Amino acid sequence: AERSVQVKLVLLGEAAVGKSSVVLRFVSNEFQANKEPTIGAAFLTQKCRLEDRVLRYEIWDTAGQERFHSLAPMYYRNAQAAVVVYDVTKASSLEKAKTWVKELQRQANPNIVIALAGNKVDLVQSSTAPAAAATSESEDEADDATATPGEAPASGESDSLRQVPREEAEAYAQEAGLLFFETSAKTGEGIVELFTEIAKKIPID
Numbered sequence: 001a002e003r004s005v006q007v008k009l010v011l012l013g014e015a016a017v018g019k020s021s022v023v024l025r026f027v028s029n030e031f032q033a034n035k036e037p038t039i040g041a042a043f044l045t046q047k048c049r050l051e052d053r054v055l056r057y058e059i060w061d062t063a064g065q066e067r068f069h070s071l072a073p074m075y076y077r078n079a080q081a082a083v084v085v086y087d088v089t090k091a092s093s094l095e096k097a098k099t100w101v102k103e104l105q106r107q108a109n110p111n112i113v114i115a116l117a118g119n120k121v122d123l124v125q126s127s128t129a130p131a132a133a134a135t136s137e138s139e140d141e142a143d144d145a146t147a148t149p150g151e152a153p154a155s156g157e158s159d160s161l162r163q164v165p166r167e168e169a170e171a172y173a174q175e176a177g178l179l180f181f182e183t184s185a186k187t188g189e190g191i192v193e194l195f196t197e198i199a200k201k202i203p204i205d
């Protein structure tokens with residue numbers, strides 16, 4: 001018979017980084033452009049199917065606003081997993097994430113599985129890069145005084161909004177012993193992967 005275990009998971013991170021949106025994508029495969037701030041915390045559940053077992057996540061989605069900080073221990077106490085979220089377009093949110101990781105490593109269950117998620121990665125990706133590059137090159141023949149070298153988007157990614165380089169966050173995560181993902185609650189990128197990789201790290205008891 002299939003094994004099914006309950007796994008208590010908590011989300012932490014600065015206000016507006018997208019914690020509730022990540023959960024909404026994972027649980028309902030939906031996105032809301034104007035999601036209201038969480039008050040206190042929200043509770044949701046979702047199953048996660050691995051090859052050899054099914055986990056049932058019991059998810060505590062905490063409020064990031066500073067006035068709710070003191071409630072957090074109630075939600076991460078006894079948690080087997082934590083997702084600490086930052087926003088790749090906001091450097092200060094990674095600093096806040098690091099303080100949450102320290103707090104978890106000092107005060108949560110010593111075996112807790114922690115993942116760091118750099119959310120809103122859709123904002124730093126340009127999906128139309130190849131076409132845009134081709135268009136801008138066709139302007140070569142015109143003697144156009146307004147064409148500025150280096151203005152065309154580089155292929156793959158536009159870094160105009162990115163404030164946290166992937167390599168920097170990844171290096172920190174490795175050093176601190178965390179799983180690491182860049183995610184987008186908007187497009188769904190990295191979301192199922194995030195929860196699946198956490199599930200694989202939860203010991204079978």
Ligand code: GTP
Pocket residue numbers: 013014015016017018019020021022032033034035036037038039062063064065119120121122123183184185186187
């Ligand atoms: P608190 O509950 O106040 O702690 O905020 P939160 O971390 O739960 O953030 P929330 O999910 O409410 O998202 C804040 C805003 O960012 C909302 O307007 C979301 O639509 C938007 N947002 C969340 N995730 C993404 C994403 O991956 N990409 C983009 N472009 N916007 C996002």
Ligand code: MG
Pocket residue numbers: 019020021036037038061062063064
């Ligand atoms: Mg929220």
